[in-house]
Amino acid sequence: MSFNFVPFLTAVGLFVGMLLGMEAGRRLASRRVERLGPASLSGFGAVEGGIFALMGLLVAFTFSGAAARLDTRRTQIVDESNAIGTAWLRLDLLPLEAQPHLRDLFRRYVDARVEAYRRMPDMDAANAEMKKAQDLQKTIWAAAVEGSRGEPTSTAILLFPALNEMIDITTTRSMAMQMHPPAVIYVMLAAVAVAGALLAGYAMAAAGRSWLHTVSFVAVMALTVWVILDLEFPRAGFIRLDSFDQAMVDVRQSMGN
Secondary structure (H helix, E strand, O other), rough: HHHHHHHHHHHHHHHHHHHHHHHHHHHHHHHHHHHHHHHHHHHHHHHHHHHHHHHHHHHHHHHHHHHHHHHHHHHHHHHHHHHHHHHHHHHHHHHHHHHHHHHHHHHHHHHHHHHHHOOOHHHHHHHHHHHHHHHHHHHHHHHHHHHHOOOOOOHHHHHHHHHHHHHHHHHHHHHHHHHOHHHHHHHHHHHHHHHHHHHHHHHHHOOOOOOHHHHHHHHHHHHHHHHHHHHHHHOOOOOOOOHHHHHHHHHHHHHOO
């Protein structure tokens, strides 16, 4: 099954779970009314308010965190594009005979980096391209060292920090892909949402079943969780980073063939 559908299926599961929770709450309240009367449903506002406040806090926490991490990943794409562009320009400092080989390596390197992220969420194919890029990093560094031999010290001072930044940003981006809240946060969010639905159904029992209110509450919550998961895994869902990947494509195009 494609990972693209995992957030959707999670949202559907939460939708069904909350519907069942609201129905269970309504039935529990109906039985209580039959035994103790309508007045028995009052007096639980503090508990309900606490549960819904916690649910709102968890939604705000996960949503803002996912949005912030998405912005960070976008920024890192631009940073890598700038680092590669700077290193490419500084190849001009090397002797003319050393430049063609290094420029060809650079083109192959950027092709591998672009293709790695284009292949996601097929992680096997993406990892193969990343491995190819890592091998090319070593080759580029070795060729730059060889090409700078006998050149003025200023050549190394300008060239190698740029190459180092180009290489280091790949590790930064790889680690950023793995930065997510612990799974227990999402489990807790789902549990609190179902508990909130149970209490909402319990509180609404006195007014009778309202499908409009029930479905609206459950659907909005499930949709919110879907968006949070899509923001958290932008390479796997319907929210994509393709428009920012264009920065890398533009750098590659500037290198020619």
